[in-house]
Amino acid sequence: MRQLSARETVREILAKVVGELAAEGLVGVVPIDSIAVERAKRPEHGDFASNVALVLAKPAGKPPRTVAEAIVARLPRGGSSPIAEASVAGPGFINVRLHPTFWQGMLSAILAAGDDWGRSPARNAPKILLEYVSVNPTGPMHFAHGRHAAVGDALARLLRFAGYPVTCEFYVNDAGNQVQMLAQSVWTRYMDAARAADPAVPAADFPENGYKGEYVRDFGRALFARDGARWVGVAPPADIEPVRSFAIAQALGMIRATLERFDVTFDLWQSERALHEAGDVAETLAALEAKGYIDRHDDAVWLRTTALWGDDKDRVVVKSDGLPTYLLADIAYHRKKLARGFDELCDIWGSDHHGHIARMQAALKAFGEDPARLRVILIQIVSLLRDGKPVAMGKREGEFVTLDDVVAEVGRDATRYFYLMRRHDTPLEFDLEVAKRQSLDNPVYYVQYGHARCAALVRRAAELEAPRPPMSTELAAELVLPEELAILRRLADFPDYVADAAAAREPQRLTTYVSELAGEFQSYYTRLQKVHDDTILPQERHRTGDWRAGWNWHKTAARLCWVEAIAQVMRNALGLLGVSAPESMPRSATITKEDDS
RNA sequence: GCGCCCGUAGCUCAACUGGAUAGAGCAUCGGCCUUCUAAGCCGAGGGUCGCAGGUUCGACUCCUGCCGGGCGCGCCA
Numbered sequence: 137m138r139q140l141s142a143r144e145t146v147r148e149i150l151a152k153v154v155g156e157l158a159a160e161g162l163v164g165v166v167p168i169d170s171i172a173v174e175r176a177k178r179p180e181h182g183d184f185a186s187n188v189a190l191v192l193a194k195p196a197g198k199p200p201r202t203v204a205e206a207i208v209a210r211l212p213r214g215g216s217s218p219i220a221e222a223s224v225a226g227p228g229f230i231n232v233r234l235h236p237t238f239w240q241g242m243l244s245a246i247l248a249a250g251d252d253w254g255r256s257p258a259r260n261a262p263k264i265l266l267e268y269v270s271v272n273p274t275g276p277m278h279f280a281h282g283r284h285a286a287v288g289d290a291l292a293r294l295l296r297f298a299g300y301p302v303t304c305e306f307y308v309n310d311a312g313n314q315v316q317m318l319a320q321s322v323w324t325r326y327m328d329a330a331r332a333a334d335p336a337v338p339a340a341d342f343p344e345n346g347y348k349g350e351y352v353r354d355f356g357r358a359l360f361a362r363d364g365a366r367w368v369g370v371a372p373p374a375d376i377e378p379v380r381s382f383a384i385a386q387a388l389g390m391i392r393a394t395l396e397r398f399d400v401t402f403d404l405w406q407s408e409r410a411l412h413e414a415g416d417v418a419e420t421l422a423a424l425e426a427k428g429y430i431d432r433h434d435d436a437v438w439l440r441t442t443a444l445w446g447d448d449k450d451r452v453v454v455k456s457d458g459l460p461t462y463l464l465a466d467i468a469y470h471r472k473k474l475a476r477g478f479d480e481l482c483d484i485w486g487s488d489h490h491g492h493i494a495r496m497q498a499a500l501k502a503f504g505e506d507p508a509r510l511r512v513i514l515i516q517i518v519s520l521l522r523d524g525k526p527v528a529m530g531k532r533e534g535e536f537v538t539l540d541d542v543v544a545e546v547g548r549d550a551t552r553y554f555y556l557m558r559r560h561d562t563p564l565e566f567d568l569e570v571a572k573r574q575s576l577d578n579p580v581y582y583v584q585y586g587h588a589r590c591a592a593l594v595r596r597a598a599e600l601e602a603p604r605p606p607m608s609t610e611l612a613a614e615l616v617l618p619e620e621l622a623i624l625r626r627l628a629d630f631p632d633y634v635a636d637a638a639a640a641r642e643p644q645r646l647t648t649y650v651s652e653l654a655g656e657f658q659s660y661y662t663r664l665q666k667v668h669d670d671t672i673l674p675q676e677r678h679r680t681g682d683w684r685a686g687w688n689w690h691k692t693a694a695r696l697c698w699v700e701a702i703a704q705v706m707r708n709a710l711g712l713l714g715v716s717a718p719e720s721m722p723r724s725a726t727i728t729k730e731d732d733s
Numbered sequence: 734g735c736g737c738c739c740g741u742a743g744c745u746c747a748a749c750u751g752g753a754u755a756g757a758g759c760a761u762c763g764g765c766c767u768u769c770u771a772a773g774c775c776g777a778g779g780g781u782c783g784c785a786g787g788u789u790c791g792a793c794u795c796c797u798g799c800c801g802g803g804c805g806c807g808c809c810a
Binding site: 143172173174175176177178181185187190193194199200225226227228229272309312313314434435436437438448449451452453454455456457459461462463466486487488489490491492493494514516517524557558559561562563565567570574575576577579581582585588589592593596597600632633636637640642644645646648649651652655658659661662663664665666667671672673674675676677720721 | 735736737738739744745746747748749750751752753754756757758759765767768769770771772773774775790791803804805806807808809810
């Protein structure tokens with residue numbers, strides 16, 4: 137049976153009492169989900185606060201404090217109840233403090249759950265199709281795409297952990313003008329390579345707005361190396377299917393390799409061309425037409441998005457040249473996703489695509505679906521900085537900072553963590569110098585250091601042959617310092633954070649959580665010595681005479697279990713972010729102690 | 734012009750979607766090492782939550798209007 141989180145435990149008790157009062161007609165009936173239970177912001181308010189009395193007061197026609205007092209009077213205390221104290225405060229808040237033994241008991245639950253602490257069991261959650269990155273297969277991934285990859289992958293991990301079935305897809309835009317342009321660009325570079333081998337080969341004009349990056353030359357050379365002069369002089373180049381497929385395969389290969397290095401994987405790479413070839417696009421157009429949402433004028437075919445979903449103008453779905461637009465293919469793709477049985481289509485787009493949302497939702501509405509089934513997460517821009525100053529780029533055309541560049545410079549962990557530090561709708565400042573710094577003012581380093589410190593304590597304990605009795609109630613009762621109980625509460629709250637972050641589709645909340653946890657632990661670590669004049673393990677100065685007999689190993693064992701639980705929760709949180717939790721931190725040679733002079 | 738997003742400490746920002754005295758980090762200043770990793774910690778200063786109304790027991794949060802910033806408004810994707 138699943139261990140309820142502390143918050144859910146309180147919520148259930150409150151719901152039971154409210155139910156009793158409702159049965160007696162003193163208050164109205166409310167669903168359990170509408171009872172807000174929050175962690176108290178101030179320790180003197182206890183552990184949790186609920187506004188349930190404020191919510192119930194108005195319909196009941198009673199003063200909030202009266203309702204609150206009625207509830208508090210019935211809250212069970214003592215015996216097996218986890219509630220130690222309950223009181224009414226302010227306008228009618230109910231403050232609840234749980235008994236220390238309840239929190240101490242959570243330690244066993246955390247250690248027993250291990251990697252699964254925070255996981256929600258499989259349940260009747262909506263099936264989600266998460267589509268993200270979906271960058272055009274025309275070149276390497278730009279550093280800003282890294283934010284999409286990091287957010288999407290962390291969201292997928294988070295949702296799965298929280299019990300949602302998730303499928304991740306990358307939509308390959310291999311059917312439009314962009315890949316046509318890439319094919320043309322690659323072909324001219326191929327001609328250059330052919331001419332280098334045989335001066336008789338004519339020069340080919342590089343297309344206006346072609347892709348100018350160095351990688352296009354690589355592709356051209358690679359094509360010549362594979363096929364020789366086979367495509368020389370064949371015109372028009374973009375219609376040579378083997379050239380186009382080669383160019384796309386090369387570009388997609390680069391993207392896949394980058395994502396693999398970034399530890400991001402997809403369940404399916406959906407080709408746009410395949411949708412056309414399978415007839416899904418044509419079928420979608422026919423379906424829209426059958427529903428009466430299609431107009432034909434000015435030689436083009438239009439979708440009546442204004443009538444469907446308040447768009448400001450109707451949109452073209454088939455151009456006057458007879459080719460379908462990107463919009464139509466995307467509608468076909470989303471229609472297919474729904475047909476495959478997904479409840480929610482979650483797309484991650486750049487915020488510059490927000491205008492597209494209304495059109496896609498209009499399309500969903502055309503098929504009689506609730507437009508809310510499409511949930512779009514808009515990612516704001518990333519500014520790359522170095523020591524606080526913008527990184528210069530675009531000096532030469534076709535040159536830009538790639539995701540690979542960033543990962544190569546600052547590492548995968550720092551890259552992912554930095555991309556996940558801000559809400560997705562906030563622009564992100566990514567300072568390369570801060571990210572790669574091996575010091576504690578680098579947030580990711582600070583957090584990883586916290587985990588390494590926990591691991592070091594456990595290692596050191598083994599070296600000292602500290603006895604490690606199994607976790608028990610008596611052992612947990614040794615954890616009595618306010619700092620220890622506060623951290624225990626935070627560990628116990630982890631499942632609630634996970635559930636809330638998943639419900640909000642906001643993986644970055646876990647970076648906040650884990651950095652606060654690390655800070656609280658570091659603070660404790662120093663305070664234990666400075667304020668409490670104590671250490672977890674015996675120190676050199678303790679080890680004199682018959683020190684083994686005199687040391688309180690019971691307390692040490694309890695604290696070691698607690699430290700292991702902290703490390704465990706850090707690992708779980710970092711794992712959801714796709715960031716590693718090192719056992720030790722490399723000692724940096726560049727950090728030296730200042731002298732006194 | 735219309736639409737979407739955003740205005741919170743010097744800077745960068747922040748879970749509990751309307752709750753109690755608005756919190757961090759960085760930066761600044763002042764403390765703490767014969768060290769379980771000082772690779773750390775503690776403390777101080779710093780705010781009319783863009784402005785003005787409204788909704789209500791209660792608003793940084795919701796509504797309206799303004800001001801400022803970003804993005805979008807293709808038969809591109």
